[in-house]
Amino acid sequence: MGQRDATDVLAISFSANDYVGHAQGPDSPEVREMSIQTDVVFGKLFHFLDSTVGMGNVLVVMTGDHGVAPLPEVEVQRKMPGGRMPPGTVQKTVQAALTEKYGEGKWLLTASENPLYFNLDLIRQKNLDRAQVERVAADAARAIPHVFRVYTRELLASGVAMEDQVGRRVMNGFYGPRSADVYVLLEPYWLSQAGGTTHSTTFSYDAHVPVIFMGPGIRPGRFYQQIAVNDIAPTLATYLDVETPSGSVGRCLAEIFSE
Numbered sequence: 001m002g003q004r005d006a007t008d009v010l011a012i013s014f015s016a017n018d019y020v021g022h023a024q025g026p027d028s029p030e031v032r033e034m035s036i037q038t039d040v041v042f043g044k045l046f047h048f049l050d051s052t053v054g055m056g057n058v059l060v061v062m063t064g065d066h067g068v069a070p071l072p073e074v075e076v077q078r079k080m081p082g083g084r085m086p087p088g089t090v091q092k093t094v095q096a097a098l099t100e101k102y103g104e105g106k107w108l109l110t111a112s113e114n115p116l117y118f119n120l121d122l123i124r125q126k127n128l129d130r131a132q133v134e135r136v137a138a139d140a141a142r143a144i145p146h147v148f149r150v151y152t153r154e155l156l157a158s159g160v161a162m163e164d165q166v167g168r169r170v171m172n173g174f175y176g177p178r179s180a181d182v183y184v185l186l187e188p189y190w191l192s193q194a195g196g197t198t199h200s201t202t203f204s205y206d207a208h209v210p211v212i213f214m215g216p217g218i219r220p221g222r223f224y225q226q227i228a229v230n231d232i233a234p235t236l237a238t239y240l241d242v243e244t245p246s247g248s249v250g251r252c253l254a255e256i257f258s259e
């Protein structure tokens, strides 16, 4: 790579950090140590690149694919909101509500807690209205303490849920052919798992990630305005003077260019 008269793109994912983070939480000594060791690996990589193609010929872009919630136990110590909902609470509550309303049956297909996937065969067999089943499930989920919001497929498909950033982000994650029938969002810093931590909510602690550009033509500095990870692709395309990818959204981060 880097030996021809063309630009090469090398993408590397440092995935091990995610496993340690899930198990120990972002405030743990393990994650701190992992970050220090990742920095050492970066150093080796950059040193190697410098000795082969020269860092003057390399543009580095770093980001994260998500943030994470602190361990709820750490939040409690800080006297901040957060806690654990016993795993299965949402599933059991919704299953019970649908059984009470429509009769016995395995109403939910997956074990996932936040996106709920209905047994569509059962809904067809019983000749029920899918949107009405969604509303019954959503009402049951909304009544659970520490449930923040519940979105039905019907709402998301019609674009009704876009009233604020949380709704907009849930909406952005909605894809008709594959998405869940009901999406349940717990209150900030609440997890429906017995140990460790996770991400995948729309809240800032999950969605806020660094974006770092380093290399020739990049103006040194910190930039505090809100941007999106989606801005990386059009910025790289502009930097390389090539066409912006047809499916890309976002803007070119022109403020980081030094010339």
Ligand SMILES: [Zn+2]
Binding pocket: 018, 022, 199
């Ligand atoms: Zn993860």
